[in-house]
Amino acid sequence: MTRIKLGGGEGISPKWQPYTRKEDMRMWTKEDLQRLVRREVGDCRLIVVSNRQPYVFEMVDGILENMSPPGGLTRAIDPLMQSCNGTWIAEGAGDHFPVDERGNVGVPPEDPSYNMRLVWLTEKEEQGYYYGFSNEGLWPLCHNAFTEPVFNVDDWETYKAVNQKFADTVLNEIGSSDAIVLTQDYHLALLPRLIKQTKPNVITGQFWHIPWPSPDVFRICPWQNELLDGLLGNDLMGFHLSNDCTNFVETVSRTLRARVSSEYNIVDYLNETTLIRPFPISVDFEQICEEAQGSDVNLEMERLTDELGLGDMIVGLGIDRIDYTKGIPHRLRAIERFLEKHPEYHQRVVFVQAGAASRTNIGAYQQLSDQLDELIQRINSRFSKGRWQPIIYMPTSLPSATFMALRRLARFCIVSSLHDGMNLVAKEFVASRFDDDGVLILSPFTGAAQELTEALIVNPYATEEFADAIHESVTMPEYDRRSRMHHMREIVRENNIYKWTSRLLLELMQGTQRTKALQRDHLTAPNR
Ligand code: GDG
Numbered sequence: 001m002t003r004i005k006l007g008g009g010e011g012i013s014p015k016w017q018p019y020t021r022k023e024d025m026r027m028w029t030k031e032d033l034q035r036l037v038r039r040e041v042g043d044c045r046l047i048v049v050s051n052r053q054p055y056v057f058e059m060v061d062g063i064l065e066n067m068s069p070p071g072g073l074t075r076a077i078d079p080l081m082q083s084c085n086g087t088w089i090a091e092g093a094g095d096h097f098p099v100d101e102r103g104n105v106g107v108p109p110e111d112p113s114y115n116m117r118l119v120w121l122t123e124k125e126e127q128g129y130y131y132g133f134s135n136e137g138l139w140p141l142c143h144n145a146f147t148e149p150v151f152n153v154d155d156w157e158t159y160k161a162v163n164q165k166f167a168d169t170v171l172n173e174i175g176s177s178d179a180i181v182l183t184q185d186y187h188l189a190l191l192p193r194l195i196k197q198t199k200p201n202v203i204t205g206q207f208w209h210i211p212w213p214s215p216d217v218f219r220i221c222p223w224q225n226e227l228l229d230g231l232l233g234n235d236l237m238g239f240h241l242s243n244d245c246t247n248f249v250e251t252v253s254r255t256l257r258a259r260v261s262s263e264y265n266i267v268d269y270l271n272e273t274t275l276i277r278p279f280p281i282s283v284d285f286e287q288i289c290e291e292a293q294g295s296d297v298n299l300e301m302e303r304l305t306d307e308l309g310l311g312d313m314i315v316g317l318g319i320d321r322i323d324y325t326k327g328i329p330h331r332l333r334a335i336e337r338f339l340e341k342h343p344e345y346h347q348r349v350v351f352v353q354a355g356a357a358s359r360t361n362i363g364a365y366q367q368l369s370d371q372l373d374e375l376i377q378r379i380n381s382r383f384s385k386g387r388w389q390p391i392i393y394m395p396t397s398l399p400s401a402t403f404m405a406l407r408r409l410a411r412f413c414i415v416s417s418l419h420d421g422m423n424l425v426a427k428e429f430v431a432s433r434f435d436d437d438g439v440l441i442l443s444p445f446t447g448a449a450q451e452l453t454e455a456l457i458v459n460p461y462a463t464e465e466f467a468d469a470i471h472e473s474v475t476m477p478e479y480d481r482r483s484r485m486h487h488m489r490e491i492v493r494e495n496n497i498y499k500w501t502s503r504l505l506l507e508l509m510q511g512t513q514r515t516k517a518l519q520r521d522h523l524t525a526p527n528r
Contacts, residue, residue: 028498030079036502037083040509044203045177046086047170048077049191050184051130053090055107055116057098073184075284076497080505081114087173089166091130092118103169119169121162128158134187135359141221142186142210143419144445145325147364151222160190163230167194174199180508183234185209190226193233196272205236205508207279210421211447212244215251228256232269235512238279238504240421240447245276266515273519275512279504280447281422285489285496288431292404300405308352308392310409314474316351317410319403319425321358322395324368327416327443327460328353332375332391334416334466339383339390341467347388349474351414352406354394369395407432412439412473415446416460422447426455430492436482439473441466451491454484 026032037046054074058065081088092103099105099118106112121129132155140147166188170181179199183191183206192204218224228251231237239245245265253260258269265276291297305311316335320326335351353376359365372393380389407413413429423446430440430452442448442455449457458469 027494028496028502030498033079033498033502033505034083036505037080040505041084041086041180043178045174045179046081046084047173047179047181048081048086048088048184049166049170049181049188050088050090051134051187053093053116053118054078054088055109056093057105057109075287076281076501077182078108079498080501082108085114087115087117089117089119089169089173091126092120117169117173119166121165125158125162125165128152128155129162130187131359131362133159136362136364137221138186138189139210139325140364141217142213143325144211144213144217145418147324149220151220156223160226163188163190164194167191167198170195171198174202179203180205182206182504182508190230191233193230196233203508203512204234205238205504205512206231206234207238207281207504208244208421209240209281211241211419212239212247212251214247215254218247218251219255224251224255228252229269232256232258232267232272232274234274235272236275236277236504236508238277238507240278240280241450242278244421245278248276264515266519268519273512273516275507275515277507277511279500279507280451280495281424281500282492282495282497283424283427283431284498285431285493288428289434291400292408292432292434294401294404296401297404297408300401301409304402304405304409308350309387310350312348313350314345314348314411315406315409316349316470316473317406317413317429318351318353318355318415319406319413319428320353320355322355322365322369322372323358324364325418325420327418328368329371329375330418330460330463330466331414331416332372332379333463334460334470335390336379336382337463337467338470339379342471345474346383346390347385349390350388350392351390352392352394352410354398354403354406356397357395404432407438408435410438412441412470414441414470415443415448416441416458416466417443417446418460420446420448426452427492430485430488433485433489436485436489437478438485439476439481440485440488441469441473451495452488454487 050073103118104115107114107116132152136150137155141149180203181195186208192206195202195204221227237248239248249260249262249265249267252258252267256269258267260267267274267276318328318331320328339346357369376391376393380391383390407429415423415426417423426440426442426446426448429438440452440455442452442457443460444457456469456472458466460466
C-alpha cells in the first residue's frame with residue numbers, strides 16, 4: 001500500500017469532519033433539499049437503486065392499496081426523487097403490481113411525480129442473493145454479534161447474477177443520458193463497478209447502512225477482493241460513522257493494490273478516485289413530532305392503556321425488527337435482574353417489546369425467536385402476580401399509530417443493540433417526545449450513541465449495570481428527564497433526515513469533482 005500525499009487545496013481539509021462547514025451549520029428542511037436537488041442535479045437522470053421498494057401495493061377488499069407507510073429511507077429520498085423526476089429501481093415485492101410492460105409505475109400513488117421500476121427475481125435468486133449471501137454472509141460479517149457468517153459459493157454466484165440483473169436494468173434506464181446512480185446498502189456491492197465498466201462518466205455513489213468491520217474480520221469473506229472492487233466503482237462511498245470510513249480505508253489498503261489517504265479518506269484504485277465519507281442518518285423530526293400529536297395517537301393511547309392494563313404502570317418499551325444484532329435477550333435479562341433487585345417495582349413496571357419478525361427463513365432468526373419465547377415465558381412465570389405480567393410481547397406487524405402511542409406511553413425506551421450502524425428507533429423515540437419527557441437507555445455500540453449523549457449509555461452485556469440503568473430511568477426526577485430529553489431533541493431536530501440527504505448529494509456532486517481536480521494536481525506518491 002502507498003499513502004497518497006495531497007497538497008493543501010481549498011475545499012478539503014485533513015481529518016474531514018461532518019457538521020463543520022457552512023452548509024452543515026443550518027437547519028435543513030424538505031424545501032431546502034428540493035432546491036438543492038434542482039440546482040445540483042440539473043438535466044442529469046437521477047437513479048436510486050435499492051433492494052427494497054419505496055412503495056408496496058397490495059389488494060385489500062378488491063381495492064389496490066399502497067401498503068408501505070413511508071419508512072426512513074423513503075422519507076429521505078422521496079423528496080429528492082420528486083424534485084427531479086428520477087427513477088427508483090428496486091426488487092418487486094407485494095401482491096399486485098400496477099406496472100407497465102417495462103416494470104414502471106408512477107409514485108407516490110396519490111400524485112405520481114417519479115418512476116419506480118421493479119426488477120423481478122425468481123425464488124431461487126431471492127434465496128441466494130437476499131437470504132443467502134446478503135443476510136447469512138454480509139450481515140453477520142459486518143456486525144460484532146458473534147453470529148458466524150455463512151459463505152456459500154452458490155449464494156455468491158446468485159448474488160453476482162442478481163447484481164448484474166440490477167445493473168442491466170440501470171443501464172437500460174440510463175440509455176444515452178448523463179446520469180447519477182445512487183445505490184443503497186450491502187445487497188448491491190457489485191453494481192457500481194458494473195455500471196462504471198459500461199458507462200465511465202456516470203456519477204456513482206453508495207450508502208452502506210450497516211457498520212464496516214475491521215480488516216481482520218472482513219478478510220474472512222472469500223470474495224473480499226471482488227466486493228471491494230465493486231464498491232470502488234463508486235465516486236463516493238458513504239457510511240454512518242468516521243470509524244466505518246477508517247475501517248473501510250484500512251480494509252482496502254490491506255487487500256487491494258490501491259493508494260489510500262487515511263488523512264483525507266480517499267482511495268485511488270484503477271486510476272479512479274473514491275471519496276469515503278461519514279453521513280450519520282436520521283429521521284424526519286418535524287413529521288414525527290407532528291404525527292405524535294395526532295388525535296388518532298391519543299385514541300390509541302387510551303385503547304392500549306385499557307387493553308394492556310397500563311393505567312398505574314411505569315411503561316418501558318423496546319421496538320425492534322426481531323434481529324440478533326438488536327440485543328433483545330440481553331435487555332430481557334437486564335429486566336429480570338432489575339426485578340430481582342427491586343421487588344418494590346413488582347406490579348408497578350411493565351415492559352412492552354414490540355416489532356415484527358424478520359428474515360424468518362434463516363436459522364439464526366428462528367433460534368432467536370425461540371430464545372425470546374422461552375425467556376419471556378420464564379420471566380413472566382417467575383414474577384407474575386394476579387393480572388400483572390412484567391413483559392408484554394407483541395411480535396407482529398402493528399399500525400404506525402400503535403408504535404407512536406407506545407412511544408408516548410413509555411417512561412423509558414431501551415435500545416440495546418450489540419452492534420448497529422445508526423439505529424433509527426432511538427431517534428424516533430426522541431422525535432416523538434414533544435412533551436420533553438422520557439428516558440432513553442442506549443447501547444454504546446449504536447451509531448446513535450455518538451450523538452445522543454444525554455441517553456443513559458449502557459453496555460448490553462453488563463447485565464448488572466444494565467439493571468441499574470433501568471432503575472435509574474424509573475427513579476430519575478422529572479427535571480432531569482426533561483433536561484436530557486430536551487437536549488437530545490435539539491440534536492435530532494438539527495441533524496435531521498434532510499440534512500443527511502443534502503450532505504450526501506452535495507458531496508456526491510461537488511466533493512467528488514473537487515477531489516478529482518486536487519488529485520490531478522497533487523498526487524505525489526508512486527504506485528507500488
Ligand atoms: C439498518 C441499520 C440503520 C421496527 N420494527 C417495526 C418497524 N420498525 C422500524 C423502526 C425503524 C426501522 O424499522 C428500523 O430501523 P433501525 O435503524 O432501527 O434498524 P435496521 O432495520 O437494522 O436498519 C441501522 C438503518 O439501516 C438506517 O440506515 O439505522 O443501523 O441496521 O424506523 O421504527 N416498522 C414497522 N413494523 C415493525 O415491526 N412498520
